[in-house]
Structure formats: C-alpha cells, structure tokens
Amino acid sequence: MKSLRKAIWLLSLGLFSFSLASAQSPEYYKNRRGEILSRLINAAALIPSAWEGELESFRQSNNFFYLTGIEQPDLLLLLAPSARSPETLFLPARNLEEGSMSEAWTGAKLGPGKGAEEQTGIAKTAAKNTFDFTFANLAGGLDKLYFDYTPGPLEGPVSAGEVFLRALRDKYPHLQILPFSRLVDSLRTVKDSSEIRTLQQAVDITGASLRETIPQVRPGMFEYEVEALIEYGFARRGSQRPGFPSIVGSGPNTTVLHYDKNRRKIGAGELVLMDVGAEFDYYTADITRTVPADGRFTDRQREIYQLVLEAQKAGFKAVRPGVTLKEVHQAAKNVIDSAGYGQYFIHYTSHFLGMDVHDVGSREIPLSPGMIITVEPGIYLPAESLGVRLEDDVLVTADGCRVMSASIPKEVREIEALMQSK
Ligand SMILES: [Mn+2]
Incomplete structure (x- = not known):
C-alpha cells in the first residue's frame, strides 16, 4: 500500500x-x-x-x-x-x-x-x-x-x-x-462511459457518507453537525468539494426547498432532510434522503414518506429514451395529485445532472441513452413542519434507466434499520 x-x-x-x-x-x-x-x-x-x-x-x-x-x-x-x-x-x-x-x-x-x-x-x-x-x-x-x-x-x-x-x-x-x-x-448532455463512471464515483461517495452519517442523526444535534459529518465523509473518500451547498433541514426547515443555513437544533419527533452531493473530478451527485430524528417514523410521517416514494418509483418507470422530463414529472405528479397532495408538490421532478448540479439540457429534449437526470418528488406541509423529499440519480439506458444511487437505503424499513444500527 x-x-x-x-x-x-x-x-x-x-x-x-x-x-x-x-x-x-x-x-x-x-x-x-x-x-x-x-x-x-x-x-x-x-x-x-x-x-x-x-x-x-x-x-x-x-x-x-x-x-x-x-x-x-x-x-x-x-x-x-x-x-x-x-x-x-x-x-x-x-x-x-x-x-x-x-x-x-x-x-x-x-x-x-x-x-x-x-x-x-x-x-x-x-x-x-x-x-x-x-x-x-x-x-x-x-x-x-x-x-x-x-x-x-x-x-x-x-x-x-x-x-x-x-x-x-x-x-x-x-x-x-x-x-x-x-x-x-x-x-455535454450525453455522457460517455468515462463520465458515467466518474459520476458513479460521486454517487458512491455520497451514498457511503450518508450511510455512515444517518445512524448518527439524533435529536439535540445541530443541522450543521450533520452537514459536517457528511462533508467529512466526502473529503475522506476523495471528493474535491461538495457539488453544491449542502442542505440539512430539520422540522420546519424540511419544508424550505433551498434551505442551506443549517443552523437549527434538531428536535425530538422531527424529520431531517439531507439534500447533498459529493463532487468527484468535476462531476457531482445530487441525492436527498429524509429520516426521522428518533429513528422511527410517526404514522403521519410514514404516510407522507410512502407517498413520495411511490411517486418517485412512478417517475423511474417513466424514464426511457424518447420521453422528456415533462413526462417524467407528470408520472410522479399524478401519484401525488391523486392522493390529494398536488398543491404541496411545489417544484419540478427532474433536472439534468453532470458537471453542474443543474446541468445543461432542456426540459423539451427527448431523453437518450447516456443522459443522467435526477428524480426528486417531494411533499411540503409547512403547517405540520413536515417535508419529505427523495432524490436519486438516474442514467438513461437503451431500454429504460438505471438508478445509479439505488443502493442508498430508502425504504421505510431500511431507513429505520439503518438508524437503529449505531
Ligand atoms: Mn436536485
């Protein structure tokens, strides 16, 4: 060595x-x-x-x-x-x-x-x-x-x-x-195999750092401590810098989309939303996970969480060559709309990802193999201080897509098990 x-x-x-x-x-x-x-x-x-x-x-x-x-x-x-x-x-x-x-x-x-x-x-x-x-x-x-x-x-x-x-x-x-x-x-919109490998490394670094940090999240910690642990994880794994300012929001801050002050103390019973991405050799990941500070979701949190997860899976299903980001958005939005939460899904489902976190490429172009996009639905309920967003990075392939961040825990039982693993 x-x-x-x-x-x-x-x-x-x-x-x-x-x-x-x-x-x-x-x-x-x-x-x-x-x-x-x-x-x-x-x-x-x-x-x-x-x-x-x-x-x-x-x-x-x-x-x-x-x-x-x-x-x-x-x-x-x-x-x-x-x-x-x-x-x-x-x-x-x-x-x-x-x-x-x-x-x-x-x-x-x-x-x-x-x-x-x-x-x-x-x-x-x-x-x-x-x-x-x-x-x-x-x-x-x-x-x-x-x-x-x-x-x-x-x-x-x-x-x-x-x-x-x-x-x-x-x-x-x-x-x-x-x-x-x-x-x-x-x-730039269509990535070659070496760009895909580089971005996969950025995703893997982000995933490993989240996996390591999530079990340490608990009430009483400050948002910036979570941020520091995640970013330390990035650095230790060879990332040159975060690809964008890390978002760590707890409680009411989970409903603020681009919250990056990260100064609040995490309270008991709250959710903690982490929207982060390591940059590796000029390519950045962009991943969001939302976890319960106590290690277990309340019934209401789980209900909203499952809905966002279902919407995201519908989004994945829609990704394939020939469709546009608009169609991916519609697929995810339909799930949230039909559950009656349409007005609380206040942003777009996807953007291109690459050297920039919001990479070049327009919503109108048909997807083709080699393009990398995010799929990130969310529901934000400020009145309940409850926001959930889930975001993964998806490579368009010849016959559909591959979720590059699929191994980062996300199912309710996976998150709860991970939080209890410390
Ligand atoms: Mn994003």
Missing part, C-alpha cells in the same frame, strides 16, 4: 506537476475539441478558463475543463477551423519572479511553448498578449463567434467576461457573437 502511494506520488510529480488534473489522455479532449471544430462554419469559438480570486479556491469552468482537462486560471482557448492552427491555447508567460502571483507562491504553471503543447495535446500554444493580434488576422473571414461567458447580475460590478465581450463587440461589429452553450450543451 505504502509503495503504491509512493509510486502514485512520484507519478503525480512527473505527469501532473502542471495542473493537468484530469485522469484522461490528451487525445480524449482533442476528440471533444474536434467535435466543436466540426460544428464551426465561417465561425470560431473562444472559451476562457475561470479566473482566480486570491482568497478563493480555484475551480475550472466546466466548459473549459470539458474541452481541455486543464485546471489553471487565466487561459483562453481559440477554436477556428480557418486559422493556420485550428486550436490555440493562449497562456500568460510564466512568472518566476518573487511576489504573490509568482509560481513560488501559487505553484508551478503551464506557460506557452513546446512543453505545454506536448502535455495538453493542444496543437499550438501562444503568449496571452498575442491574442489580439492573432484574432484580428482571423476575424475578417468570420461571420460568427461563439463566446463562452455567463452573464452576471444586471446590477453590480462588471465581470471580466463582460469587459472582454464588450471589447470584442466594439472592435468587430460585423461579428455575430453567440453563446458557446449552443455548440457544447448537446455534447
């Missing part, structure tokens, strides 16, 4: 010393960029990496990571079939001086040159300050530019992406600038 660790450590020094986080080969990402290149006609695509704030931990932007596997800020990827090199990565010069932005402070980084081209598999790298010149030579022959940028709030400071976009608009008024999501979303 020890020698294996050492080998991995040595390997990581050799291969990944320049923030290439991904376990994938450079060819894997080259193929993806090829997919984008084949969709560009009289057009180019420009994908900036995430920016780095000095006191926040860095996470690459999903689209940039999807196309390069590189975890480094301040980069620009230009894809342009009509350019001499169809793919160019622009990087800042390496900073080997002293000071807070130097590599001595922030760790070794990739710089422009042969080494970066070999490590990333991107045909050409160039210094970032040559971008304007390169793009000016190219722009005359283009009609469209796909630019990857998420608009910020209408008020508040202007983002770096916004500044960049405005400068492009001013300089190249003939260019139609379109969101890059139009090219990449349909690719």
Whole structure:
C-alpha cells in the first residue's frame, strides 16, 4: 500500500506537476475539441478558463475543463477551423519572479511553448498578449463567434467576461457573437462511459457518507453537525468539494426547498432532510434522503414518506429514451395529485445532472441513452413542519434507466434499520 502511494506520488510529480488534473489522455479532449471544430462554419469559438480570486479556491469552468482537462486560471482557448492552427491555447508567460502571483507562491504553471503543447495535446500554444493580434488576422473571414461567458447580475460590478465581450463587440461589429452553450450543451448532455463512471464515483461517495452519517442523526444535534459529518465523509473518500451547498433541514426547515443555513437544533419527533452531493473530478451527485430524528417514523410521517416514494418509483418507470422530463414529472405528479397532495408538490421532478448540479439540457429534449437526470418528488406541509423529499440519480439506458444511487437505503424499513444500527 505504502509503495503504491509512493509510486502514485512520484507519478503525480512527473505527469501532473502542471495542473493537468484530469485522469484522461490528451487525445480524449482533442476528440471533444474536434467535435466543436466540426460544428464551426465561417465561425470560431473562444472559451476562457475561470479566473482566480486570491482568497478563493480555484475551480475550472466546466466548459473549459470539458474541452481541455486543464485546471489553471487565466487561459483562453481559440477554436477556428480557418486559422493556420485550428486550436490555440493562449497562456500568460510564466512568472518566476518573487511576489504573490509568482509560481513560488501559487505553484508551478503551464506557460506557452513546446512543453505545454506536448502535455495538453493542444496543437499550438501562444503568449496571452498575442491574442489580439492573432484574432484580428482571423476575424475578417468570420461571420460568427461563439463566446463562452455567463452573464452576471444586471446590477453590480462588471465581470471580466463582460469587459472582454464588450471589447470584442466594439472592435468587430460585423461579428455575430453567440453563446458557446449552443455548440457544447448537446455534447455535454450525453455522457460517455468515462463520465458515467466518474459520476458513479460521486454517487458512491455520497451514498457511503450518508450511510455512515444517518445512524448518527439524533435529536439535540445541530443541522450543521450533520452537514459536517457528511462533508467529512466526502473529503475522506476523495471528493474535491461538495457539488453544491449542502442542505440539512430539520422540522420546519424540511419544508424550505433551498434551505442551506443549517443552523437549527434538531428536535425530538422531527424529520431531517439531507439534500447533498459529493463532487468527484468535476462531476457531482445530487441525492436527498429524509429520516426521522428518533429513528422511527410517526404514522403521519410514514404516510407522507410512502407517498413520495411511490411517486418517485412512478417517475423511474417513466424514464426511457424518447420521453422528456415533462413526462417524467407528470408520472410522479399524478401519484401525488391523486392522493390529494398536488398543491404541496411545489417544484419540478427532474433536472439534468453532470458537471453542474443543474446541468445543461432542456426540459423539451427527448431523453437518450447516456443522459443522467435526477428524480426528486417531494411533499411540503409547512403547517405540520413536515417535508419529505427523495432524490436519486438516474442514467438513461437503451431500454429504460438505471438508478445509479439505488443502493442508498430508502425504504421505510431500511431507513429505520439503518438508524437503529449505531
Ligand atoms: Mn436536485
């Protein structure tokens, strides 16, 4: 074990010393960029990496990571079939001086040159300050530019992406600038086998942490303690971070959908709702379990719980190629409607899942094999301080679906047995 660790450590020094986080080969990402290149006609695509704030931990932007596997800020990827090199990565010069932005402070980084081209598999790298010149030579022959940028709030400071976009608009008024999501979303929605494996790891980490934490839940504990136990479980199992802010709500807070303050003390006889997901290598799980703090459901809690469970199973049954999320929602909603609780099911049943917890993909598209969605009905009764939501992650297969989180306890007897197992 020890020698294996050492080998991995040595390997990581050799291969990944320049923030290439991904376990994938450079060819894997080259193929993806090829997919984008084949969709560009009289057009180019420009994908900036995430920016780095000095006191926040860095996470690459999903689209940039999807196309390069590189975890480094301040980069620009230009894809342009009509350019001499169809793919160019622009990087800042390496900073080997002293000071807070130097590599001595922030760790070794990739710089422009042969080494970066070999490590990333991107045909050409160039210094970032040559971008304007390169793009000016190219722009005359283009009609469209796909630019990857998420608009910020209408008020508040202007983002770096916004500044960049405005400068492009001013300089190249003939260019139609379109969101890059139009090219990449349909690719990201269908997961390949390695993405499915990665997301399965995220699901398994989440499941193991829930299984470990649920027996420890009891009245008198604070919601944040439950949160901390779950997130510690994630970290111990190799998750880099939670994929979204963990929701741990007890009693009245089980009826607040996006409750993430997690400050309340859990009371006797209450339900505790945990909506959590570990992120693993840029893919996140999204699982919800609702458990009784005392280890046993009251009759009323069990009644509502069973109804939500039945609705969820109806949702699973509806998942197969060709249907839309609307139909999955209707299947789950019918069960809750016919029991008379329709008005207390106040959200949608499904969303796409992947690099983002609410991943790209629209409710209107027909499902196809390789898509991953959540199925998460709920009933919320604020007057009774009683909310139940159950959420699992589901892979669409050729003939139906596979519930990726099926092994995480959920039946009433399973939950009660798990809680009494401590
Ligand atoms: Mn969800």
